[in-house]
Amino acid sequence: MDDRAVVALQLGRCPRALLRVARRCPHGAPAVTEQAPYDDAGEPFPTSYYVTCPHLVSGLARIEAAGGVERWTGEVERDPALRVSLERAERLQRELRRLAAAGRTGVDGGASFDLGVGGSSRTGSLKCLHAHAAFALARPGYELGERIIAELDPLWPARCCMNAYDPAPMSAILETSRHQWREGSRRLDAAATDSRLHERLIAEVELVQEELARRVGQTFGLEELARAYGESDRWVGEVVAERAPPGFRPQDLSIAQDAGFHLFSRAAYDFEP
Structure with missing residues (x-):
């Protein structure tokens, strides 16, 4: 390879x-x-x-x-x-x-x-x-x-990380994340028309963002991740607005889903290999 x-x-x-x-x-x-x-x-x-x-x-x-x-x-x-x-x-x-x-x-x-x-x-x-x-x-x-x-102990693992690479756990992690984002999609759709969900959803979105930041550390320097994060943030802001955004476009929600999935799968791969 x-x-x-x-x-x-x-x-x-x-x-x-x-x-x-x-x-x-x-x-x-x-x-x-x-x-x-x-x-x-x-x-x-x-x-x-x-x-x-x-x-x-x-x-x-x-x-x-x-x-x-x-x-x-x-x-x-x-x-x-x-x-x-x-x-x-x-x-x-x-x-x-x-x-x-x-x-x-x-x-x-x-x-x-x-x-x-x-x-x-x-x-x-x-x-x-x-x-x-x-x-x-x-x-x-x-x-x-x-x-x-010098704070890394050990600096290098006893065995190469790549020798232990197994795509099966990664597939399971990604399938779990797909399910979570499908559920997230359903809830975002509901929040676009139900003002009672707004405050709770905003709080949950903030918690999710904090958790992603914690798990990925400060490695959002990858521009594609930063852009994805921004797209997700922008769309979530729209769907939890006081009124449903005019001209609701399903493709916008898809952008947010893809962005969130990208971030979640990156975090899962880095910290749950």
């Missing part, structure tokens, strides 16, 4: 903006990939290096879920050496992105070239620990990333 196929299995989707494998685990499987600044459609990819190893993804997500992003942001504020380390990495990230683009800009006109590690727009404000760990694994010597990695 070639690297691209392995990465697709690790991510549960076809990889985009993939340039090469930048770091492998001790078992030989891809662990970190180097990314182009733009995909084939010209959409920006927010960071140069991306964690694909399911073991690393899950471990880093647990650190984030325990408040790791805020904690490490605080460490950067207090420790001048960490801040210098971050500033150097972000300068290198910008250079790498411009070099890889080879003069090409995407739909954002090159605006994303100025983003830091993980797509951060302000030095010192961390967004995604996965991106900082990926940078350190691909380019050893990045102190902040290496200190984040």
Whole structure:
């Protein structure tokens, strides 16, 4: 199986903006990939290096879920050496992105070239620990990333994650999520015409969003997930409005269902392999 196929299995989707494998685990499987600044459609990819190893993804997500992003942001504020380390990495990230683009800009006109590690727009404000760990694994010597990695115990699993890959559990998870989103569709339809459901549904939607954010950590840097999340949010806002939205379009509900299913299946794959 070639690297691209392995990465697709690790991510549960076809990889985009993939340039090469930048770091492998001790078992030989891809662990970190180097990314182009733009995909084939010209959409920006927010960071140069991306964690694909399911073991690393899950471990880093647990650190984030325990408040790791805020904690490490605080460490950067207090420790001048960490801040210098971050500033150097972000300068290198910008250079790498411009070099890889080879003069090409995407739909954002090159605006994303100025983003830091993980797509951060302000030095010192961390967004995604996965991106900082990926940078350190691909380019050893990045102190902040290496200190984040040091919290992973063990850093690598005793057996390769991909040796244990079995599509059967994933199929069951996806079937469960399909059922849940079909039920969600029915309830959204009801809420569009029954004002009594509005307040309760809004509260539940917020809880679901919080849970997805917790389970996926701060890894919504994938633009297609961000767009899907936005579409779902937009449509849910419409159907729970005080009055049913004019010109009700079933295809809009389908967009929201697809968006939600995409997010749910991504979370299920990452954290319940």
